[in-house]
Amino acid sequence: MIPKTIETHHWSDELKRAVGDPLALCQQLNINPHQLPGGIEGLKKGQQLFKTLVPHPFIKLMQPGNPLDPLLLQVLPLGAEGQETAGFVTDPLQEHSCNPLPGLIHKYATRVLLTTSGACAVNCRYCFRRHFPYAQNSLSTGGSQAILDYLQKHPKINEVIFSGGDPLATPDTRLAARVKQLENLPQLKRLRIHTRLPVVIPSRINQEFLNWIKATRLTVILVLHINHPQEMGDELIHALSLLTKAGVLLLNQSVLLAGINDQASILAELSEALFAQKVMPYYLHALDPVEGAAHFAVGDKQARQIYSELLTELPGFLVPKLVREYPNQPAKTPLGW
DSSP states (O other): OOOTTSOOOOHHHHHHHOBOOHHHHHHHTTOOGGGSTTHHHHHHHHHHHSOOOBOHHHHTTSOTTOTTOTTHHHHOOOGGGGSOOTTOBSOTTOGGGGOOBTTEEEEETTEEEEEEESOOSSOOTTOTTTTOOGGGSOOOTTHHHHHHHHHHHOTTOOEEEEEESOGGGSOHHHHHHHHHHHHTOTTOOEEEEEESHHHHOGGGSOHHHHHHHHHOSSEEEEEEEOOSGGGOOHHHHHHHHHHHHTTOEEEEEEEOOTTTTOSHHHHHHHHHHHHHTTOEEEEEEOOOOBTTOGGGOOOHHHHHHHHHHHHHHSOGGGOOEEEEOOTTOSSOEEOOO
16 A cells, blocks of 8 residues: 555646646746756756656655755756757767667667657656657557567567657556567567656556556566666655566666766665665666757766776675667677776
8 A cells, every 4th residue: 555645646647747847847946047057048948949847746856945956957957958069969879770660779689679658757858869759750550560570570589678758658558558469479578668757756656557567478677767866755665666566677777967966975875775675776877968968978087987986885786887878889888997
């Protein structure tokens, strides 16, 4: 049973109620927008480039009155997003080159990624797909058979990754139906779900979701996207316990972000908090050079120094792999230390 202190709005209602106005977000947190870098004009400029979207459960985890709150900085538009920076482009991973069918990305030999939804529950300002052409990559009903045919023609593929957008922005009936189709392919062993939705709207982990997760023959791996220990609120912790009881393997990947988690002590605290909830740290990603996010970048030299410090603070099994993803490479590249 969910503790009485936790509100239990339906996740789709929370999505509809999400804050889309950066000025309203500042007002709700008692933050003077004139004190932000670029002020109100910066907010407006960033908003024009990439719309604000922040659910209320995530806002509740932020510190009122703190313009440098690490959760707020991940979602608040700033004028810096409009600055042109060499090497920062709209398609940093060149996904257009490995997109053989609408809604299917085939980068690696044994797994494919399906963009099951173009929607997200939160618009993270550093998102490497903030310019992705979702309209041309929707998984329409007619495209399902084409994807199944593609998988059959590539028998080495044994894992399907649900991504997006956020795959859990899709109704459970639709997700369950798609999983049923995939189960008919004996070559498939695993279903991996990459999502941030349970972090920002924990009520997304409801009974409908758990029912189809427990029913599938595929091994289910859910990869969360948590960047800071402050994101580990009580509601998320409860949702994680439900997933663990359902037999879901839980992993986490973070992005190394300037001014948010670029300290070994913060990352160590996050790893410990994750492991306490049976979530294994998986990847620590160097920022993908997406246009509009250069102000989040941490240089490789500094990243390696942070990682070296992290190795001294944690046992090896709690240290996520520090990696960078390069276009058209057969695997992610370790940055080492």
